[in-house]
Amino acid sequence: MDTITIKDIARALNLSTSTVSRALRDSYEINAETKRLVVEYAERLQYRPNPIALSLKENRSRVIGVVVPQIANLFFSQVINGIEAIAYNRGYHVSIFQSHESYERELATVQQVVARKADGLLISLSSNTCNVAYLRQLQEKKLPIVLFDRVSKDLEVPSITADNFAGAYAATEHLIQSGRRRIAHVAIPATISIAQERLAGYRAALEHYGIPYEEKLVRHAGFGPNEVDPIVDDLLRQKPDAFFAASDRLAIGCLTALKKRSILIPKEIALIGFTNITVADLLDPPMTTVEQPALEIGQVAAGRLIDLIEGKPRHLTADSVKIPTRLVIRASTKTGA
Amino acid sequence: MDTITIKDIARALNLSTSTVSRALRDSYEINAETKRLVVEYAERLQYRPNPIALSLKENRSRVIGVVVPQIANLFFSQVINGIEAIAYNRGYHVSIFQSHESYERELATVQQVVARKADGLLISLSSNTCNVAYLRQLQEKKLPIVLFDRVSKDLEVPSITADNFAGAYAATEHLIQSGRRRIAHVAIPATISIAQERLAGYRAALEHYGIPYEEKLVRHAGFGPNEVDPIVDDLLRQKPDAFFAASDRLAIGCLTALKKRSILIPKEIALIGFTNITVADLLDPPMTTVEQPALEIGQVAAGRLIDLIEGKPRHLTADSVKIPTRLVIRASTKTGA
DNA sequence: CCAACTTCCGGCAACGTTCCCGGTAACGAT
DNA sequence: ATCGTTACCGGGAACGTTGCCGGAAGTTGG
Numbered sequence: 001m002d003t004i005t006i007k008d009i010a011r012a013l014n015l016s017t018s019t020v021s022r023a024l025r026d027s028y029e030i031n032a033e034t035k036r037l038v039v040e041y042a043e044r045l046q047y048r049p050n051p052i053a054l055s056l057k058e059n060r061s062r063v064i065g066v067v068v069p070q071i072a073n074l075f076f077s078q079v080i081n082g083i084e085a086i087a088y089n090r091g092y093h094v095s096i097f098q099s100h101e102s103y104e105r106e107l108a109t110v111q112q113v114v115a116r117k118a119d120g121l122l123i124s125l126s127s128n129t130c131n132v133a134y135l136r137q138l139q140e141k142k143l144p145i146v147l148f149d150r151v152s153k154d155l156e157v158p159s160i161t162a163d164n165f166a167g168a169y170a171a172t173e174h175l176i177q178s179g180r181r182r183i184a185h186v187a188i189p190a191t192i193s194i195a196q197e198r199l200a201g202y203r204a205a206l207e208h209y210g211i212p213y214e215e216k217l218v219r220h221a222g223f224g225p226n227e228v229d230p231i232v233d234d235l236l237r238q239k240p241d242a243f244f245a246a247s248d249r250l251a252i253g254c255l256t257a258l259k260k261r262s263i264l265i266p267k268e269i270a271l272i273g274f275t276n277i278t279v280a281d282l283l284d285p286p287m288t289t290v291e292q293p294a295l296e297i298g299q300v301a302a303g304r305l306i307d308l309i310e311g312k313p314r315h316l317t318a319d320s321v322k323i324p325t326r327l328v329i330r331a332s333t334k335t336g337a
Numbered sequence: 338m339d340t341i342t343i344k345d346i347a348r349a350l351n352l353s354t355s356t357v358s359r360a361l362r363d364s365y366e367i368n369a370e371t372k373r374l375v376v377e378y379a380e381r382l383q384y385r386p387n388p389i390a391l392s393l394k395e396n397r398s399r400v401i402g403v404v405v406p407q408i409a410n411l412f413f414s415q416v417i418n419g420i421e422a423i424a425y426n427r428g429y430h431v432s433i434f435q436s437h438e439s440y441e442r443e444l445a446t447v448q449q450v451v452a453r454k455a456d457g458l459l460i461s462l463s464s465n466t467c468n469v470a471y472l473r474q475l476q477e478k479k480l481p482i483v484l485f486d487r488v489s490k491d492l493e494v495p496s497i498t499a500d501n502f503a504g505a506y507a508a509t510e511h512l513i514q515s516g517r518r519r520i521a522h523v524a525i526p527a528t529i530s531i532a533q534e535r536l537a538g539y540r541a542a543l544e545h546y547g548i549p550y551e552e553k554l555v556r557h558a559g560f561g562p563n564e565v566d567p568i569v570d571d572l573l574r575q576k577p578d579a580f581f582a583a584s585d586r587l588a589i590g591c592l593t594a595l596k597k598r599s600i601l602i603p604k605e606i607a608l609i610g611f612t613n614i615t616v617a618d619l620l621d622p623p624m625t626t627v628e629q630p631a632l633e634i635g636q637v638a639a640g641r642l643i644d645l646i647e648g649k650p651r652h653l654t655a656d657s658v659k660i661p662t663r664l665v666i667r668a669s670t671k672t673g674a
Numbered sequence: 675c676c677a678a679c680t681t682c683c684g685g686c687a688a689c690g691t692t693c694c695c696g697g698t699a700a701c702g703a704t
Numbered sequence: 705a706t707c708g709t710t711a712c713c714g715g716g717a718a719c720g721t722t723g724c725c726g727g728a729a730g731t732t733g734g
Contacts, residue, residue, distance in 0.1 A: 002478055003478075005689095005690055005691085006690065006691065006692095007690075007691095015713080015714090016713065016714045016715075017690085017691080017692090017714090017715095018691095018692080018693080018713075018714065018715080018716095019712085019713055019714070021690095021691065021692060021693090022692090022693095022713090025692090028711095029711075029712060029713075030711095030712070030713080031711080031712060031713090034712085034713085048448065048452055049452075049690085049691075050393075050452065050689090050690050050691070051449075051452050051453055052389055052392045052393045052452075052453060052454055052689090052690080053393055053689075053690035053691045053692090053719085054690085054691065054692085055389045055719095056387075056389045056390055056393055056689090056690080056691085056718095056719045056720065057690085057691055057692065057693095057718075057719050058691090058692085058719085059719075071408055071414040071417055071418070071433070072411060072414035072415055072417075072418060073414075074409060077408040077409035077410075077414065078409055080408055080409075080435075081408070081409060081435075084435065084437075093449055094434075095432050095433070095434075096408070096432070096433040096434070097431075097432075097433070098417075098418075098421065100421075111385065112388075112430055115385055115386075115387065115388050115389075116388055116389060117389055141339055141340070252615070252616055252619065255619055256618070256619060259619070277616070278589070279589055279614070279616055279620065281593070282589065282592055282593060282596070282620050282621060283616065283619050283620060283621060284619060284620060284621030284622070284623075285621070286621075342719090342720055342721085343720065343721065343722095344720075344721095352683080352684085353683070353684045353685075354684090354720085354721075354722090355683075355684065355685080355686095355721095355722075355723080356682085356683055356684070358720095358721065358722060358723090359683090359722090359723095362722090365681095366681075366682060366683080367681095367682070367683080368681080368682060368683085371682080371683085386720085386721075387719090387720050387721070389719090389720080390689090390719075390720035390721045390722095391720080391721065391722085392689095393688095393689050393690065393691095393719090393720080393721085394688075394689050394720080394721055394722065395689085395721090395722085396689075
């Protein structure tokens with residue numbers, strides 16, 4: 001309402017809006033004295049250029065839209081921190097949104113981001129998103145897009161993920177080397193790209209060590225509040241000696257379920273998670289985990305996106321980057337304890 | 338770029354932009370047949386009204402700006418979920434931003450939110466914010482503002498918080514009733530409003546049970562990565578038999594520090610946290626906590642803000658709402674274990 | 675048959691900003 | 705005295721949309 005505009009300054013100083021505009025952007029065509037007058041007056045009235053007007057005129061906003069399935073997830077919030085760090089010192093603002101694991105909300109949110117003329121989009125797909133046609137459409141309209149974590153092979157855009165295959169391989173290998181043979185895998189929904197990669201890593205490790213893959217030892221769990229418990233029950237019937245959970249939420253769920261059944265960890269069953277929670281060390285027992293470099297994923301993704309926005313032709317093709325994970329061994333996989 | 342506008346439709350259909358505009362908003366002045374034509378064409382070309390142009394014209398955006406110190410904090414992300422739930426079905430979009438506990442970034446972010454014509458602001462102050470003059474200025478310019486969690490008494494706006502006093506009182510009382518007398522308090526930075534409330538609750542409980550308040554048993558910890566450890570060291574010299582930590586981060590820090598020193602919990606020292614982490618139950622030992630109704634705080638705050646935006650005069654004064662907390666007793670405060 | 679009214683649509687301005695195109699002085703050079 | 709330069713500034717359009725005003729037909733009533 002009472003925000004002051006370039007017109008107010010022009011009127012007060014008996015100048016035209018063009019002159020004021022140019023004075024504020026320090027154009028050479030403006031008299032030094034006039035500039036001083038304008039700048040001082042603008043300063044005094046706390047003039048702030050209206051980014052909305054700018055966006056309308058220039059069809060850009062210096063804003064990057066970030067869409068994640070859930071903010072209440074340490075992995076994603078850390079990725080966001082990585083994104084913000086890079087965006088911030090390259091002169092972009094970051095707007096954060098959640099899709100709440102819903103395709104419809106993801107679509108609506110992305111549309112909103114686009115309508116508001118975000119210069120680019122960083123997105124991790126919701127688990128219910130099987131159709132990325134709407135993203136391909138946006139891509140064809142030249143909107144810079146970078147995927148991270150939950151990516152899609154149906155889209156020719158840069159994709160930044162942890163090295164999920166290697167992480168899962170390392171986790172499984174660690175379990176095998178510590179003497180386990182019947183390794184159950186609680187996987188995330190199969191629709192999510194990384195589920196497949198992690199499953200592949202798990203299978204590859206089994207194969208490498210000559211352990212047959214058993215479908216009955218693998219179950220996918222969704223995002224419901226009480227989904228993990230029955231799945232653990234099911235898996236227990238297969239008499240596993242280890243659990244490999246494909247996310248932090250699932251690892252916590254497994255831990256809860258196993259404790260509830262008074263199963264000793266790691267004596268009876270070993271447990272390993274794929275996670276980012278910092279408290280893994282403080283759990284009972286301290287949980288072995290595959291840690292994902294969340295911050296770095298965010299940084300790389302933001303960097304790539306801004307390169308794309310600014311037309312830096314450094315990476316021509318739709319290159320996907322895999323960032324190494326780290327296996328942190330703790331008590332939950334100790335041998336013969 | 339090639340986003341289609343009302344002009345494109347007008348040109349293609351040999352109509353004026355005004356007619357198209359009115360047809361799309363289903364005005365009574367437009368012939369049914371014309372409407373059909375316009376709507377169908379718009380549908381086919383996937384016309385989306387440009388919110389930027391609307392914002393410029395109407396000086397509003399149907400967007401609520403949310404600023405929190407940190408997203409990677411389960412309390413805040415849950416509050417945000419509460420906010421989104423309400424905002425979403427009252428027709429507002431939510432833009433989320435972080436201040437990273439920095440006054441400067443908070444200020445810059447809020448300015449940006451305001452410049453982008455957000456209809457209202459929901460904010461939890463950074464720990465380095467001692468000066469809320471900039472918010473008062475915005476308030477005087479009629480920007481609807483609602484504070485939550487980290488509030489300020491220097492601002493006459495609705496403030497939604499957990500009942501920190503009662504929560505701290507309950508925590509302290511529980512420790513006293515379980516036989517502890519020398520209760521150390523690891524507090525959050527004194528600049529934060531809720532630090533004082535929690536401290537007051539702690540003191541009130543002590544007083545009520547006739548236990549003298551000792552300054553040496555209270556220490557404030559900041560947000561540095563290794564701040565808690567030396568503070569725990571300091572406090573241990575006072576031979577406490579219990580720790581009351583004023584936030585989840587600090588509770589985890591205390592737990593880590595105590596374990597590192599092989600101090601038995603709760604046998605030697607009891608521990609209670611003020612938190613929202615769901616894994617408190619899985620820690621070693623399971624940690625007694627005061628739980629904050631994060632989701633509800635978000636819901637109430639968003640509701641109040643939207644009421645303010647829409648000029649609902651229901652709550653006239655700058656009313657502050659306190660939402661009850663819940664004491665969840667677990668092993669970390671067990672008696673004589 | 676004319677006035678009054680209804681129905682339907684176009685023109686124009688405005689929101690805040692920038693940019694292109696002008697234009698007017700003053701001044702030195704020819 | 706005239707021309708070309710330089711230095712400085714204003715006018716107007718445009719970005720996409722809505723709302724006000726005005727106006728041309730067609731319709732109704734007397």
